[in-house]
Amino acid sequence: MPPKSIRAILHASELLTGAGVRLKDGRHPEETDLGRIEDGALVYEVFKNGAPGKVLWVGPTSKLPAQYKRVKSKNLRGKQALIPGLIDCHTHLVFAGDRADEFALRSAGVSYEEIAKNGGGIQKTVQATRAASERELLRLACARLKLMRTLGVRVIEMKSGYGLDLETELKCLRVTQALRKTFPDLHLVSTYMGAHDFPKDVDRTSYIEQILEVHLPRVAKERLAEHCDVFVDRGYYTVEEARRILEKAKQLKLSAKVHADELSDTGSAAFAAEIGALSADHLLKISDRGIQALAASQTTAVFLPGTALYLKTTAAPARKLLQAGARVAVSTDFNPGSCPCPSLPAMLTLSALHMGMSRAELFAAVTYNAACALGLQRTTGTLERGMRALFTLTPGEKFESLYYGFGY
Numbered sequence: 206m207p208p209k210s211i212r213a214i215l216h217a218s219e220l221l222t223g224a225g226v227r228l229k230d231g232r233h234p235e236e237t238d239l240g241r242i243e244d245g246a247l248v249y250e251v252f253k254n255g256a257p258g259k260v261l262w263v264g265p266t267s268k269l270p271a272q273y274k275r276v277k278s279k280n281l282r283g284k285q286a287l288i289p290g291l292i293d294c295h296t297h298l299v300f301a302g303d304r305a306d307e308f309a310l311r312s313a314g315v316s317y318e319e320i321a322k323n324g325g326g327i328q329k330t331v332q333a334t335r336a337a338s339e340r341e342l343l344r345l346a347c348a349r350l351k352l353m354r355t356l357g358v359r360v361i362e363m364k365s366g367y368g369l370d371l372e373t374e375l376k377c378l379r380v381t382q383a384l385r386k387t388f389p390d391l392h393l394v395s396t397y398m399g400a401h402d403f404p405k406d407v408d409r410t411s412y413i414e415q416i417l418e419v420h421l422p423r424v425a426k427e428r429l430a431e432h433c434d435v436f437v438d439r440g441y442y443t444v445e446e447a448r449r450i451l452e453k454a455k456q457l458k459l460s461a462k463v464h465a466d467e468l469s470d471t472g473s474a475a476f477a478a479e480i481g482a483l484s485a486d487h488l489l490k491i492s493d494r495g496i497q498a499l500a501a502s503q504t505t506a507v508f509l510p511g512t513a514l515y516l517k518t519t520a521a522p523a524r525k526l527l528q529a530g531a532r533v534a535v536s537t538d539f540n541p542g543s544c545p546c547p548s549l550p551a552m553l554t555l556s557a558l559h560m561g562m563s564r565a566e567l568f569a570a571v572t573y574n575a576a577c578a579l580g581l582q583r584t585t586g587t588l589e590r591g592m593r594a595l596f597t598l599t600p601g602e603k604f605e606s607l608y609y610g611f612g613y
């Protein structure tokens with residue numbers, strides 16, 4: 206590691222540590238859990254290459270300890286809020302091509318599933334991603350990541366899944382590795398998602414065997430991913446297929462994540478809870494049984510409101526999950542088909558307007574709770590002494606200045 210220096214940020218209009226959210230394990234977050242400090246200051250370490258060190262001190266600017274008074278500092282003059290770095294815990298960032306041609310069809314009423322049946326959808330992106338070089342994929346991903354960073358995101362999960370063959374899955378996962386070198390200031394999380402769809406050139410059973418016997422062992426051996434995700438849905442993987450894949454992943458020390466109950470209720474949210482998955486994501490069609498199962502578990506419920514908007518379906522039953530005591534996160538699902546929008550703040554706008562989420566719930570959803578969805582909550586997600594110094598400055602004085610404006 207290169208040498209590190211100490212820096213400070215002073216006079217934040219409001220500094221939200223999120224300490225109380227952590228104490229409540231992210232459930233039922235309320236305004237009093239945000240650890241609000243008026244005129245706040247943060248002292249932190251940063252490595253020479255921009256990689257975050259630890260938070261050394263946090264409190265009101267007036268109480269800044271004498272030993273930090275001379276460190277290099279940034280004065281926000283009460284014009285911006287300071288919050289834990291935003292965490293986008295579910296994206297499909299690495300892909301080539303686009304699906305602009307599907308947009309008119311879907312606007313006119315053709316469903317996502319119908320388009321997929323006619324050769325569009327994920328398969329179209331698979332073709333483009335197979336054809337693209339690793340260098341081209343890296344160039345495209347870099348541009349997307351830069352944009353997300355300007356929107357305040359500091360931790361980003363990204364899934365493979367547009368290869369559906371060993372070579373391309375590995376190529377996409379290597380892009381994530383290369384991105385880590387280019388963006389040392391960000392924390393990138395890699396998820397293997399070979400079970401995103403079925404390839405057209407291999408039969409279903411053989412492909413699942415390939416995932417189990419070839420893809421997963423190779424991904425684990427080369428340490429190309431920390432997690433494994435499966436798209437469990439009507440027309441995609443069944444719960445029993447997902448169980449085999451995620452059990453194998455677990456043996457190889459990859460934790461489980463599930464695309465659950467998105468297009469139809471397959472009982473996959475309850476399945477995610479049952480196997481101790483880190484997260485169950487989407488949940489547009491989740492049943493009451495699924496809600497109870499998630500609430501009683503350590504599995505984080507991840508809402509992807511941009512996808513509901515883009516697929517023109519009803520939002521996930523957020524209030525029901527929140528009231529039942531589920532730990533709830535919000536993410537973009539950034540991908541070329543069901544949510545080509547890279548803005549996490551825009552997802553907060555949608556969550557507030559369409560799912561009735563409060564400021565405290567939104568805050569928890571993109572900080573501590575999103576860290577839980579990635580298994581990072583011991584080091585990341587709050588601004589407390591000893592935690593990693595990943596933080597975001599909002600455009601205006603209040604946290605909500607981040608998401609009351611829309612579309613960027």
Ligand code: NIG
Nearest residue numbers: 327436464538540541542543
């Ligand atoms: O999360 N649900 C599966 N995968 C993506 C969509 C991928 C695509 O359409 O390219 C999603 O919505």
Ligand code: FE
Nearest residue numbers: 295297464538
């Ligand atoms: Fe997704």
